[in-house]
Amino acid sequence: MKNEMILVLDFGGQYNQLIARCVRECNVYAEVHPYTITLDKITEMAPKGIIFTGGPNSVYLETSPHYDKAILEIGIPVLGICYGSQLMAYMLDGEVATAPVSEYGRTKVTINTSSRLFHGIDENTDVWMSHTDYIAKAPEGFTVTGHSPVCPVAAMEDDDRRLYATQFHPEVTHTREGRKIISNFVYTICGCKGDWKMDSFVDEQIRLIKEKVGDGKALCALSGGVDSSVAAVLMSKAIGKNLTCVFVDHGLLRKDEGDQVEAIFGPLGNYDLNFIRVNAADRFYDKLKGVEEPEKKRKIIGEEFIRVFEEQAKKIGAVDFLVQGTIYPDVIESGLGKSAVIKSHHNVGGLPDCVDFKEIVEPLRMLFKDEVRRAGSKLGLPDHLVNRQPFPGPGLGVRIVGEVTSEKVKIVQEADAIFREELDKAVLEERPGQYFAALSNLRSVGVMGDFRTYDYAVVLRAVNTTDFMTAECCNIPFEVQQICMRRIINEVKGVNRVMFDLTSKPPGTIELE
Ligand code: XMP
Numbered sequence: 001m002k003n004e005m006i007l008v009l010d011f012g013g014q015y016n017q018l019i020a021r022c023v024r025e026c027n028v029y030a031e032v033h034p035y036t037i038t039l040d041k042i043t044e045m046a047p048k049g050i051i052f053t054g055g056p057n058s059v060y061l062e063t064s065p066h067y068d069k070a071i072l073e074i075g076i077p078v079l080g081i082c083y084g085s086q087l088m089a090y091m092l093d094g095e096v097a098t099a100p101v102s103e104y105g106r107t108k109v110t111i112n113t114s115s116r117l118f119h120g121i122d123e124n125t126d127v128w129m130s131h132t133d134y135i136a137k138a139p140e141g142f143t144v145t146g147h148s149p150v151c152p153v154a155a156m157e158d159d160d161r162r163l164y165a166t167q168f169h170p171e172v173t174h175t176r177e178g179r180k181i182i183s184n185f186v187y188t189i190c191g192c193k194g195d196w197k198m199d200s201f202v203d204e205q206i207r208l209i210k211e212k213v214g215d216g217k218a219l220c221a222l223s224g225g226v227d228s229s230v231a232a233v234l235m236s237k238a239i240g241k242n243l244t245c246v247f248v249d250h251g252l253l254r255k256d257e258g259d260q261v262e263a264i265f266g267p268l269g270n271y272d273l274n275f276i277r278v279n280a281a282d283r284f285y286d287k288l289k290g291v292e293e294p295e296k297k298r299k300i301i302g303e304e305f306i307r308v309f310e311e312q313a314k315k316i317g318a319v320d321f322l323v324q325g326t327i328y329p330d331v332i333e334s335g336l337g338k339s340a341v342i343k344s345h346h347n348v349g350g351l352p353d354c355v356d357f358k359e360i361v362e363p364l365r366m367l368f369k370d371e372v373r374r375a376g377s378k379l380g381l382p383d384h385l386v387n388r389q390p391f392p393g394p395g396l397g398v399r400i401v402g403e404v405t406s407e408k409v410k411i412v413q414e415a416d417a418i419f420r421e422e423l424d425k426a427v428l429e430e431r432p433g434q435y436f437a438a439l440s441n442l443r444s445v446g447v448m449g450d451f452r453t454y455d456y457a458v459v460l461r462a463v464n465t466t467d468f469m470t471a472e473c474c475n476i477p478f479e480v481q482q483i484c485m486r487r488i489i490n491e492v493k494g495v496n497r498v499m500f501d502l503t504s505k506p507p508g509t510i511e512l513e
Contacts, residue, residue, distance in 0.1 A: 003029040003195055003196050004028055004029065004048045004192045004193065004194075004195055004196070005028075005029050005030065005031060005045065005046075005047045005048060006020075006023045006028055006029070006030045006031075006047055006048060006049045006050070006051060006186055006190065006192070007030075007031055007033060007042060007045060007047035007049070007050045007051070008020050008023070008030055008031065008032040008033070008050075008051045008053060009033060009035055009037070009050055009051065009052050009053065009067065009084075010032050010033060010034050010035060010053050011035050011052060011053050011054065011055035011065045011083050011084060011087065012035075012053070012054075012055040012056055012057075012065060012083075013053040013054025013055045013056070013081075013082060013083060013084075014054070015053070015054060015169055015171050015172060016032050016053045016054075017032060017328070017368070018171045018172065019032075019051055019053060019081070019171040019182075020032050020328075021171075021368060022170070022171045022178070022179060022182045023051075023182060023186055024196060024371075025179065026179075026182060026183045026186050026187070026192075026194060027194035027195070027196050027197050028048075028186045028192045028194055028195075028196055029195075029196040029366070031045075031047075031366070032053075032328075035065045035066075035067055039068050039070055039071055039074075042071065042074075043074060047076060048076070048077075048186070048190040048191065048192050049076060049077045049078070049079065049185060049186060049189065049190035049192070050071065050076055050077070050078045050079070051078070051079045051080075051081060051084070051185075052067075052078065052079070052080040052081060052083075052084025052085070052087055052088065053081060053082075053083070053084055054081055054082030054083045054084060054130070054169065055082070055083035055084070055087075056083070057083070058086075058096075058098075058132075058133050059083070059086050059087050059090040059096050059133070060090075060096070066087065066091075067087070067091070069091045069092075072088070072091060072092065072161070072163055075162075076162075077162035077163070077164070077185070077189045077190050078162070078163050078164070079117075079164045079165065079166070079185050079189075080163075080164070080165040080166075081165075081166055081168075081169060081170065081171070082130065082131055082166075082167060082168070082169055083131075084165070085135060085155075085156070085165030085166055085167050086131075086133055086134070086135055086167075088139075088163060088165050089135040089137075089138060089139055089142075089153075089156070089165065092139035092140070092141075092142075092163075093139055093140070094135055094137055094138050094139035094140075094142070095135070095136040095137035096133055096134070096135055096136065097133065097134065097136040098132060098133055098134075099131065099132060099133060099134040099150065099151065100150070101150040102131065102132045103129035103130070103131060103148065103150060103151060104129065104130050104131075105128065105129065105130075105174075106126055106127070106128060106129075106174055107126070107127055107128075107129045107148050107151075107168070108124055108125070108126060108127075108148065109124070109125060109127050109146045109147065109148045109151070109154045109155070109168060110123060110124055110146065110147055110148070111123060111124075111125060111145060111146040111154075111155060112143075112144075112145040112146065112155075115143075115145040115155070115157055115159070115164075116159065116184060116188050116189055117145070117155070117157060117164050117166075117181060117184050117185060117188075117189065118145065118146070118155070118181065118184070119184050119188060120180060120184070121177045121180055121181065122176075122177065125175075125176055125177050126174070126175065126176040127148075127154070127166075127168035127169070127170070127174075127175045127176075127178070128168055128169045128172045128174040128175045128178075129148070129151070129154075129167065129168050129169070130169065131151075131167060134151050134152070134153065134167060135152075135153035135156065135165070135167065136152065136153070137153075138153050138156040139158075141158045141160075141161070142156045142157060142158045142163075143156065143157055143158070143159075144156050145157050146166065146167075146168075151167055153167065154166065154167045154168060155167065155168075162189060164185065164189065166181070170182055198371060198374055198375065198378070199378070201367075201375060202234065202375055202378050202379060205234055205238075205363045206234060206237050206238045207238075208363075209234065209235060209238035209239065209361065209363060210238045210239065212321075212359075212361065213235075213238065213239050213242070213320070213321055213361065215242065216239075216242065216320035216321055216358075217242050217243075217244070217316075217318065217319045217320055217321070218235055218239060218242060218243050218244070218319065218320065218321035218322070218323050218361060219243075219244050219245075219246065219313055219316065219319045219321070219322055219323065219357075220232045220235060220243060220244070220245045220246070220322075220323035221245075221246055221248070221309055221323075222245040222246065222247045222261070222265060222275075223247070223248075223393070224247065224253070224257060224258075224260070224261035224385070225325070225388065225390075225391060226369070226372055226373060226376060226385070226386060226388055227325030227326075227327050227364060227369075227372055228325035229261075229264075229265075229325075229376065229381060229385055230325065230364060230372050230373075230375055230376040230379065230381065230386075231323055231324065231325040231362075231363055231364055232245050232265065232271075232273070232323065232325075233271060233376070233379045233380075233381060234363045234364075234375070234379065235273075235323050235361070235363065236271045236272060236273040237271075237379070240272045240273070241272060241273065241274060243273045243274065243323070244273070244274040244275075244276060244316055244319070245265055245273055245274070245275050245276070246276045246278065246309055246312045246313070247261055247262070247265070247275065247276065247277045247278070248278050248280055248305055248308045248309060249277060249278065249279050249280060249281065250280055250281065250284045250301065250304070250305060250308075250395060250397075251279075251280070251281020251282070251284050251285060251406070251409060252281075252284065252301065252394065252395030252396040252397045252404070252409065253395055253396070254391070254395075254396070254413060254416055254417070255413040255414065255416065255417040256417075258277070258279070260384075260385075261277075262275070262277050264381070264382065264385065270380065276312055278308055278312060280304070280308050281406070283304060283308070284300075284301060284304055284397075285404065285405065285406055285409075287300045287304050288300055288301070288397065288403070288404040289403070290403060291403060291404075292402045292403050294398060294513035297394065297397050297398065297404065297513070298394050298397070298398065301393075301394040301395075301397050302393070302394070305393075319357060320357065320358045320359065321357060321358065321359050321360070321361050322357040322359075322360050322361070323360075323361045323362075323363075324360055324361070324362045325362075325364060326362040326364065326365050327364050327365065327367055327368065327369060327372055328364075328365060328366055328367055328368050373386045373387060389433070389434050389435070390434060390468065392511055396409055396412050396413070397513075398511045398512070398513040399412055399416075399436060399437075399438040399439065399511060399512060399513070400412055400438070400439045400441075401438070401439065401440050401441045401512055401513060402441035403441075407494065408439055408456070411439055411456060411458070411492055411493075411494045411495060412437055412438065412439040412458070414488075414491065414492040415437040415439075415458045415488045415492050415495060415498075416436050416437035418437075418484060418487045418488050418491060418492070419435065419436065419437045419460050419484050419488070420435065420436070422480060422483055422484050422487065423435055423462065423476070423480070423484075426476075426477065426480045428474075428476070428477070428480075429475065430464060430474065430475075432462040432463055432464055432474035432476075433463060433464055433465040433466060433468070433471070433474075434461075434462075434463055434465065434468070434471075434510055435460075435461065435462035435463070435474070436461055437458050437459065437460055437461075437488070438458070438459045438461060438501075438511075438512045439456055439457075439458060439459070440456070440457045440458070440459050440499070440512075441456075442456070442457040442497075443455060443456055443457070444457060444496070444497055446496035446497060448489075448496060453496040454496075455494050455495055455496035455497070456494055456495050456496070456497075457495070457496075457497040457498070457499055458488055458492070458495050458497070458498050458499070459498075459499050459500075459501050459512065460476075460481070460484060460498060460499070460500050460501065461500075461501040461510070461512075462474040462476050463504075463505070463510055465505070465510070468510065469505075470504075470505055470506070471504060471505040471510050472504045472505075473501070473502045473503065473504055476500070481500055484498065485498040
């Protein structure tokens, strides 16, 4: 059975994924596509409704994204949001102008509650605005269904043609009744029944994978990260022993991580799959010998990873499908015409190009990270794996400043394990989005037990971030920092100094390299 689908047409606004998310919270499947998608393709996909997203520009700019007006005439309901609403007005010969007063942030609008879009919404409701242009005059045939003191057309519609527009953003939580508005659109206007549920997602995917892969063989590069683990388990439930997972331990993982991954997926684990662990640490350390430049290190690690994976794939031979843990934000990176790039599973390089696969299988490509975590829990993956914080593909290679050696890897693994253990048990106002220990290449003089030391300085980093694009140092209580410092110095050989990194991003990045 094909799910009902709402198509979110991306004009470059920052909340595109939130829109899709809101629709899915209504139990209706949503897909975001760039505005460059053809109308033929849209018709073929047969969405139940279309949502035009916001966007940063004025509709009058030549460089601004536009769309064929015919999209408004194919009988599929359309909701335009912010730029999308202005675009709808512009396409139908309404008037869009620079607003005398820009509106940013929370605003009260008065809406017409007899509109099907606003059924059950307060007549005066709080919404989130973010615009400099506005619709000065609605197109012919449209009724104005909302206004604010400075925005004459905060909402408009032509119910007969099933075209609706809001200048405000129903998808952000600051729009108090935004969820209800989206729900009215997908249920009342588009006639969706709500057939997409996380609970059924797992069963449905297993069925689809079985259908697609049949008796074919599939190969999965398993890193132990959330996405690849969930993808592997889904595949394994669907095709059992026809799946082979290759786990490349590059020697740059966190303490005991390789063994943890093996315990779950290996022969003694819970899943009926062929698991190959390749302990390739020495190969990686060899290649990294004497290399200090961060980008060079990244490239070497990425390249070597591909080589190891390729060798294994060749040994197995005749593999039809490559499984990737691609998730939704990977598919539509920043929207705006960027087509879906097949992203390297491991995040450290490209796909092996001398291994032939008939097809790529990406069972998670419609999910957001937290949805992937929920799917993982449903599949019975342990909490510590499902709730893992992000870990970069090049691993500790980018957490050791300068040359990587096995000695330094050991130091940073031990220090990191202590730091994470202490933060995990500490009572914190807020859990940091990412936290880890890194190793600076600073060696300094200290005194321990009456002896002079000349050892490394460990850097502790804990940041608050949700999107990982910006980050602020997390306020870790001083006592907790002190405990970490004492334990690291006492327990980790080769360290005589511990520093706490206060830098936000920007100007710093989260990882040290
Ligand atoms: P930065 O250091 O750029 O990191 O602020 C932002 C987020 O991306 C992760 N990161 C990487 N992930 N390969 C990855 O798969 C990489 O080369 C890489 N570099 C950084 C980082 O851990 C953080 O979550």
